[in-house]
Amino acid sequence: MNETPEARLKRMKMRSWRRGTKEMDMILGPYADSHLAHMTEARLVLFDRLLWENDQDLLPWVLGQTVPLPDYAELIAEIGVFARARLQA
Secondary structure, three states, X not given: OOOOHHHHHHHHHHHHHOOOOXXXXXXXXXXXXXXXXXXXXXXXXXXXXXXXXXXXXXXXXXHOOOOOOHHHHHHHHHHHHHHHHHHHO
């Protein structure tokens, strides 16, 4: 079954907001709301893959406590900058 572009974005937004841990909901949900509609296809594929990672791995990556997998390093850095900016606003 092929997903429409609209259904794909909706699924990814929902998965960003319903992570399983409140901390990652509050990091990935707003990031997805702000960025998904403007992402390139390659970035969408990467973000979709990232959504399958465990929150126990994601949170330390975003917080800079551990080094993310190389494929995700740039995206995780971008998410971290976005999350920190939201906290300071």
